Amino acid sequence: MHSLNRDQTKEGPWHEHDWGQLYWVTNGIINVETSKAQWAITPGSVGWTPKHCVHKVKIFAGVQVYVLDLDYSDADGFLNEPGVFGMSAFLNSLLEKASELDDVSYPPGYIQHFAALLSYEIARLEELPLGLPLPSDRRARNIADQLMNSPASELTQEQLASHWGVSVRTLSRIFTKQTGLTFSQWRQQSKVVNSLKWIQEGLPINDVAERSGYTNVSAFIEAFRQRFGETPGKFQSKIL
Structure with a gap:
């Protein structure tokens, strides 16, 4: 070790x-x-x-x-x-x-x-919901990488699809088939999973929500709770 x-x-x-x-x-x-x-x-x-x-x-x-x-x-x-x-x-x-x-x-x-x-x-261990499934299609993966690197991006699905040369309909179908999530569901999960790096740095939850692309901190707290079963504040207190 x-x-x-x-x-x-x-x-x-x-x-x-x-x-x-x-x-x-x-x-x-x-x-x-x-x-x-x-x-x-x-x-x-x-x-x-x-x-x-x-x-x-x-x-x-x-x-x-x-x-x-x-x-x-x-x-x-x-x-x-x-x-x-x-x-x-x-x-x-x-x-x-x-x-x-x-x-x-x-x-x-x-x-x-x-x-x-x-x-x-x-x-015997219980698998935790800390993973984010990724699409294998090259165009969809490029979009996924872009959103993971910039979770607060305001680019729409239409703008992202156009930039990477894929139709919105095809992009939606790819995400659903290859990740088990709709594009909007995947994008929200990506924001919540990416928020963990700022939570572990000890940033205030308001700042974490903003960096993660949420204009409403209550919406972020609820999305986090649905994903991890507890609020980001409680999660933060356990790892710091």
């Missing part, structure tokens, strides 16, 4: 590994993105990318994250799909133990048994 600390936000390139990676964030927030979705990983959750999963990681300033590399076989029971899961007290203890493994000698077979126990615990 190795730890990462960042004084400033940094995004790495697309890459993959011959091993799985478990992300344990103790402070701040990181984003993990694949071709299918983007996930936000915060304190109280754990992220997972299986081996050969092409992904990139964005680590925001002030983050403390531990990354556990797991070399495993297909028969070892680790999940085949990436995701973010709620942390359990037992898994938290296991990860604390994992941070010691490089410094202490253990009997033969210990690491293999330890990895097997991790796979069982990860499989």
Whole structure:
């Protein structure tokens, strides 16, 4: 297990590994993105990318994250799909133990048994609604990337579609088919998920709402509550 600390936000390139990676964030927030979705990983959750999963990681300033590399076989029971899961007290203890493994000698077979126990615990965790599905169509993905980078953009669906050379009707059909959400639903979810990076910075909720593209803070609070089951203020108090 190795730890990462960042004084400033940094995004790495697309890459993959011959091993799985478990992300344990103790402070701040990181984003993990694949071709299918983007996930936000915060304190109280754990992220997972299986081996050969092409992904990139964005680590925001002030983050403390531990990354556990797991070399495993297909028969070892680790999940085949990436995701973010709620942390359990037992898994938290296991990860604390994992941070010691490089410094202490253990009997033969210990690491293999330890990895097997991790796979069982990860499989039992509840997946959290911290992911945002992404379209695979090139034009729709360009629009999705633009909106994720500028959540407060006032460009309409018609303007975005015209800029990227796709009809509004086709764009709507693509988002519904490839993300399971209508374009307007996806755009709202994108704003709420992106708001997490400003919430973890400790910004006032009014400022977070404005940066996320909401002119009405009450509308932002309600959208956040529907997505995460609690208000942004309560969520913020848990991670700071």
